[in-house]
Amino acid sequence: MKKIIICMPMDEELQKEIFVGIKKLDWINDCELDFVHIFKTESFPYMLSPTIYPDQDQKIEIRKTIEEIFMGLTKALPYKKMVHHCGFDNSPKEGIIHYLKDHNADLAIALTKEKHGLAGYFSSSFADHLVNHAPCNVLVIR
Secondary structure, three states: OOEEEEEOOOOHHHHHHHHHHHHOOHHHOOOEEEEEEEEEOEEEOOOOOOEEEOOHHHHHHHHHHHHHHHHHHHOOOOOOEEEEEEEEEOOHHHHHHHHHHHOOOOEEEEEOOOOOHHHHHOOOHHHHHHHHHOOOEEEEEO
């Protein structure tokens, strides 16, 4: 069984677009799908009391909320094996690369936002980073 990691955006419109894109891919029906979003961890060392956001308690609550959202979004999908994951990293781009490596992904799927004008010819920096650094093939949906 192939393992496919779907990089989930948090924007509702983009989520709809990624589901429209993957529903067109009949060949993923028998694959394991991981719906993943990596949040950026922020560090504020220069504050009166050095702070990291989100802290451990906030991470637990955010992870629970996001996984519930993903389960709600994917419950009507016809796929047999689906995993929902919310992670945290100083760099979401690097966090998803680590996730791909740690979970032996066969394919990563990412959405690039539609841009207009000259910027429309280029994909997003997140998608570019995936294409250049992922340990597996990457499918970019535009």
